[in-house]
Amino acid sequence: MASKPQSGDKVLLHERRWQEIQQFRDSGGNLAIIPVGSVEQHGFHLPLGTDSMVAIRVAQDAAQRTNVIVTPPLWFGWSPHHLALPGTISIRPQILIEMLFDVLSSLATHGFDRFVIVNGHRIVNIPWLQISAEKAQRELSVKVAIFDPAYMSKEIADRIGFGEVGHAEEIETSHMLHIMPHLVQMEKARDYVLPEKKLYNIDPRIPKDTLCYVPGTAKDLRKIAKESGGTSGRPSQANAEKGKQLHEHLVARLIEVITELNKGPGK
Numbered sequence: 001m002a003s004k005p006q007s008g009d010k011v012l013l014h015e016r017r018w019q020e021i022q023q024f025r026d027s028g029g030n031l032a033i034i035p036v037g038s039v040e041q042h043g044f045h046l047p048l049g050t051d052s053m054v055a056i057r058v059a060q061d062a063a064q065r066t067n068v069i070v071t072p073p074l075w076f077g078w079s080p081h082h083l084a085l086p087g088t089i090s091i092r093p094q095i096l097i098e099m100l101f102d103v104l105s106s107l108a109t110h111g112f113d114r115f116v117i118v119n120g121h122r123i124v125n126i127p128w129l130q131i132s133a134e135k136a137q138r139e140l141s142v143k144v145a146i147f148d149p150a151y152m153s154k155e156i157a158d159r160i161g162f163g164e165v166g167h168a169e170e171i172e173t174s175h176m177l178h179i180m181p182h183l184v185q186m187e188k189a190r191d192y193v194l195p196e197k198k199l200y201n202i203d204p205r206i207p208k209d210t211l212c213y214v215p216g217t218a219k220d221l222r223k224i225a226k227e228s229g230g231t232s233g234r235p236s237q238a239n240a241e242k243g244k245q246l247h248e249h250l251v252a253r254l255i256e257v258i259t260e261l262n263k264g265p266g267k
């Protein structure tokens, strides 16, 4: 069984009524998961919403097995490096910081005091989420954890045999083949491996020294996008079974994070 509907699930905040959220709070529930992603090109074969869909589904599947609520996702991320291809929507980092803070702040008003942000947009979103989370912890007395699938699958990714982290590559494609197979057009997938840059790598599994991530210039990225069609990596190596293993690992790890957060004292 791969895909299933995203709605009709009791863990989704936007499908509940306010009294049900009140009830959730009255029964001691105080943790919410906030999925964040992006709307950006994902090669010839994956939909623009891939990062958000991954975050939503990991959050939803973990929430079903724990007593937590999933908020609507922050669909848009910072994606200047993908604007070369149409459909990509990029929001400025300061907007992302403020929007996330306002979501945290609103829920804190209702007594939610711990949060897990599930980030489907990888390294590009992380600094902004960290700034927002730190501000929330300081000003709202809440606890915020940031759960990033690329970091939280370092162990299993090697066991599954995934190649390096790229974009719309084997890892994301396998994950989508498991959770949203009807949105993947494998016949259009095209491998494109960027020439190795000596001092630079975005894969958290790489042990060697590496420079920190700064998105390339619009000019460079237009050139690469033209050559690659938006992919970096080998989506041809993807399959649903690898995606299932990855997904189950991530859901299990997220449940662990939720359990740990729930152990701590409340406000």
Ligand SMILES: [Zn+2]
Residues within 6 Å of the ligand: 042, 050, 051, 120, 121, 167, 168, 172
């Ligand atoms: Zn992605």
